[in-house]
Amino acid sequence: MKTNLAHTIRLNPTKSQETFFKKACGCARVAYNYGLAEYKKLLDAKEKPNIFEIKKKFNQDKKTLFPWMSETNKDANQRPFTNLKSAFTRFFKKQSKFPKFHKKGVKDSFYISNDKFSVEGNRFTIPRLGWVKGTEELRFKGKIMSAVVKRKSSYWFIVISVETETSFIACNNQAAVGIDLGVNTLATLSNGLKVESSKPLKKKLARLKRLQRNLSRKVKGSGNRKKQQLKLSKLHYEIACIRKDGLDKLTTSLCHNFKIICIEDLNVKGMLKNHCLARAISDAGFGEFKRQLTYKSKLYGNTVVMVDRFYPSSKTCSVCGYKKETLSLSERDFHCECCGNIIDRDLNAAINILNEGLRILNKIGAVSPELTPMDKKALIDSDINETILAEVGISECSLLNT
Secondary structure, eight states: OEEEEEEEEEEOOOHHHHHHHHHHHHHHHHHHHHHHHHHHHHHHTTOOOOHHHHHHHHHHHHHHHOGGGGGSOTHHHHHHHHHHHHHHHHHHTTSSOOOOOOOTTSSOEEEEEGGGOEEETTEEEETTTEEEEBSSOOOOOSEEEEEEEEEETTEEEEEEEEEEEOOOOOOSOOOEEEEEEOSSEEEEETTSEEEEOOOHHHHTHHHHHHHHHHHHHSOTTOHHHHHHHHHHHHHHHHHHHHHHHHHHHHHHHHHHHOSEEEEEOOOHHHHTTOTTTHHHHHHHTHHHHHHHHHHHHHHHTOEEEEEOTTSOTTTBOTTTOOBOSOOOTTOOEEEOTTTOOEEEHHHHHHHHHHHHHHHHHHHHTOOOTTOOHHHHHTOOOHHHHHHHHHHHOGGGEEEOOO
């Protein structure tokens, strides 16, 4: 099976190479803003905009308006029009807001087509620049489709898209698991395992506030303000890396150890409107967890079942099925008024998510015949737990006494 995989590699450019990168990012930004300005001008004149015509007009004007664009590769000022078209397509499908003008220093990047790009070990050739050293070699083998050079904080990265033949990586067993995501505990598994969140933002919040206060005191446009902005961006990058690393380890471990994975289809955007929990929810990274689990399950051959977001997993008893009318966040244990079952609130929700996921699979006839009764009852499997503890990190996990 052919699939496109992307590998992000950090670059170690020289000062002159970094200057070239900044110029290319500037060309991409100017081209995008030119196209967006022309598009809005046509909309205001009640005419039907055409991205192809706007691009054609830009190519006629750039030699006189932007002669410095010839100093960088051509793709840097041509690809933005494709990106602009995609942005408007998403807007008209109501998947995103109206496109905005790009700002200098914010999400800087430029595109390189595959016919002008080559790889040799940990070196990468950039058109009109030459070889640039990276920190590692390309992980995937296959046809290189494209490359994007981008900047995060003061670091430069190249994202290489490769079309490769992939085969399913066999899962270690046929077990099934339900996962309940939370704020205090990142993930509670139906087999009794709890994975604690690293909470990088919460741990570094005091330092972040201090850097932001220092930034607010600097004079706008001064060199000291730019230095402070760099310090702040490095800290934001560090926080994002810690969060992503923890989610990478967790999702990979889940795909290694469970054939069927049941999770809730959470409305993260709606949850962020709760101002009391918005920071904690963002720090946990629910959206990134779902994204990673979705694409990794395709590589490992797992079945991911999305349980409806309105399914009352927390209010329903996992033993008798009794549903409570109300359940406050302060109640950390579920007390069933019908059968007397007392169980951890998150574990109860995880077992219900597993049972609902298996019910959905049974309904469509997709449950594996190799699934054991122990998997269906969501009993604790010590071998699987020990494996996950080793892969995720024992300091980040705890077992429930069930």
